[in-house]
Amino acid sequence: MTAQHSVRGDVAVLVPAAGQGVRLGPGGPKALRSLRGEPLLVHAVRRMTAAPSVGCVVVAAPPESVPAVRDLLSHLSERVEVLVVPGGASRQRSVAAALAATPDRYDTVLVHDAARALAPPELVERVAGAVRQGHAAVIPVLPVVDTIKHVQPSGEVMATLDRSALRAVQTPQGFRRSALVEAHAAAVDDHTDDAGMAEKIGVPVWTVPGEESALKITRPLDLAIAELLLDGVS
Numbered sequence: 591m592t593a594q595h596s597v598r599g600d601v602a603v604l605v606p607a608a609g610q611g612v613r614l615g616p617g618g619p620k621a622l623r624s625l626r627g628e629p630l631l632v633h634a635v636r637r638m639t640a641a642p643s644v645g646c647v648v649v650a651a652p653p654e655s656v657p658a659v660r661d662l663l664s665h666l667s668e669r670v671e672v673l674v675v676p677g678g679a680s681r682q683r684s685v686a687a688a689l690a691a692t693p694d695r696y697d698t699v700l701v702h703d704a705a706r707a708l709a710p711p712e713l714v715e716r717v718a719g720a721v722r723q724g725h726a727a728v729i730p731v732l733p734v735v736d737t738i739k740h741v742q743p744s745g746e747v748m749a750t751l752d753r754s755a756l757r758a759v760q761t762p763q764g765f766r767r768s769a770l771v772e773a774h775a776a777a778v779d780d781h782t783d784d785a786g787m788a789e790k791i792g793v794p795v796w797t798v799p800g801e802e803s804a805l806k807i808t809r810p811l812d813l814a815i816a817e818l819l820l821d822g823v824s
């Protein structure tokens with residue numbers, strides 16, 4: 591290992607990975623489902639540890655799988671510290687558990703869904719870079735490609751939204767640690783989006799360009815698309 595490779599980064603990445611993956615269908619917790627022969631979680635954490643800024647990854651795993659997940663991830667990186675904690679009953683609780691276990695020395699904290707298994711290390715660097723430049727909360731976003739309508743429960747269309755002002759949000763999302771801690775402390779409902787929680791307490795949220803490859807593997811078609819991406823078809 592060269593001297594450069596032994597330098598530990600100053601960014602911690604929290605990886606909520608304790609969800610069941612109901613929308614993906616039967617087959618066990620989603621983060622442990624196979625994508626071309628390796629669990630989604632291994633793909634995700636490998637890409638996080640490949641980002642030079644990252645010094646620590648804290649995974650919130652399904653509680654019954656914590657020892658197995660520690661084994662799975664133990665050989666991924668010599669440079670990056672990988673910790674595994676039991677996740678909670680919701681994504682928010684899983685992120686909170688990982689945040690509580692994050693060593694104090696990390697002032698920049700990213701949150702990244704295990705379900706976005708193919709998010710590239712370059713995206714980690716882009717988000718972390720914007721936090722370093724002074725933004726307290728940073729999200730990667732993509733333009734919306736569909737026409738978006740506001741629809742009533744009855745099925746009636748209320749309005750057509752101005753697509754040019756809309757963005758689809760991805761992870762990793764980056765935070766000054768104090769902003770993320772305060773956002774979680776203030777949250778009363780269960781949220782699935784950490785930047786949304788930060789917004790609620792008045793933290794300005796900045797955007798950087800996202801990546802198509804950081805798609806969230808939610809339904810069976812997403813898994814098939816991720817396999818094609820891994821095969822180099824894009």
Ligand SMILES: Nc1ccn([C@@H]2O[C@H](COP(=O)(O)OP(=O)(O)OP(=O)(O)O)[C@@H](O)[C@H]2O)c(=O)n1
Pocket residue numbers: 605606607608609610611612613614620621650677678679680681682684685703704705706806807808
């Ligand atoms: N109790 C939970 C629920 C979700 N997650 C994680 O949050 C991320 C985003 O959630 P999503 O992709 O919606 O996963 P699931 O909640 O597992 O999906 P579903 O709603 O289909 O069950 C995933 O990496 C998931 O493992 C978590 O750590 N703890």
Ligand SMILES: C[C@](O)(CO)[C@H](O)COP(=O)(O)O
Pocket residue numbers: 681703759760761782783784806
């Ligand atoms: C954080 C997130 O991935 C941004 O798109 C998303 O909000 C997670 O939401 P989900 O309800 O867990 O799919």
